[in-house]
Amino acid sequence: MAGPDIRVQEAPFDLGAESAALSQGRTDIGGLASFVGLCRADDGLAALVLEHYPGMTERALEKIAAEAWARWPLTGCTVIHRVGRLVPGAPIVLVLTASAHRAAALEACAFLIDWLKTSAPFWKREEFADGRERWVEAKASDDAAAARWASGA
Amino acid sequence: MKLLYFAWVRQKVGLAEEEIGLPEDVRDVAGLVAFLATRSPGHAAAFADPRQIRAAVNQDFAKPDQAVAAGDEVAFFPPVTGG
Numbered sequence: 001m002a003g004p005d006i007r008v009q010e011a012p013f014d015l016g017a018e019s020a021a022l023s024q025g026r027t028d029i030g031g032l033a034s035f036v037g038l039c040r041a042d043d044g045l046a047a048l049v050l051e052h053y054p055g056m057t058e059r060a061l062e063k064i065a066a067e068a069w070a071r072w073p074l075t076g077c078t079v080i081h082r083v084g085r086l087v088p089g090a091p092i093v094l095v096l097t098a099s100a101h102r103a104a105a106l107e108a109c110a111f112l113i114d115w116l117k118t119s120a121p122f123w124k125r126e127e128f129a130d131g132r133e134r135w136v137e138a139k140a141s142d143d144a145a146a147a148r149w150a151s152g153a
Numbered sequence: 154m155k156l157l158y159f160a161w162v163r164q165k166v167g168l169a170e171e172e173i174g175l176p177e178d179v180r181d182v183a184g185l186v187a188f189l190a191t192r193s194p195g196h197a198a199a200f201a202d203p204r205q206i207r208a209a210v211n212q213d214f215a216k217p218d219q220a221v222a223a224g225d226e227v228a229f230f231p232p233v234t235g236g
């Protein structure tokens with residue numbers, strides 16, 4: 001495996017297909033961990049519109065994935081983040097990590113989702129059924145979740 | 154200098170990007186924010202509270218004291234909310 005596979009795209013992704021693609025023909029993977037973030041229908045939400053910074057967003061994700069790759073003995077890693085208009089129930093983000101053993105795969109997966117929430121340039125705007133819209137505000141709890149990985153946890 | 158705006162910063166400024174001549178007395182990100190706030194009512198609204206603004210210089214996150222130069226690409230946006 002050459003390294004992490006990073007994609008920023010409007011199109012949906014399929015967890016089963018991505019898992020199969022990552023593990024196909026491999027006999028060195030003992031554990032595959034995945035996280036899929038979905039669009040919730042909070043407070044009458046009709047859609048989430050995700051904006052990104054083309055160029056910088058891909059670079060930031062590459063940097064975060066490279067850090068996970070260096071920190072854990074991964075044998076595979078796929079990160080897909082969607083942009084554009086997403087309706088409730090739609091998948092937003094996929095993190096897949098593979099390793100010989102479960103601990104590395106699970107920890108690296110948690111690290112990646114915690115870090116990409118605070119370190120990759122994406123912005124969410126909420127559109128509601130009644131026509132209102134608002135930008136999602138960053139959460140202190142997300143900063144805390146990312147920070148715990150910096151303290152050598 | 155190329156400036157890019159994202160999310161509500163873009164909406165308030167009313168532009169996704171613009172080219173500006175960098176004033177000689179603007180040396181860092183914080184100075185650029187203070188200068189931009191004087192450009193139009195939209196800019197003033199976007200940059201009214203610098204604590205709500207994050208920046209990137211040449212596509213890397215930048216602190217307020219980071220130096221800026223005429224050829225840089227500088228982006229301004231709210232704290233990120235991906236994932």
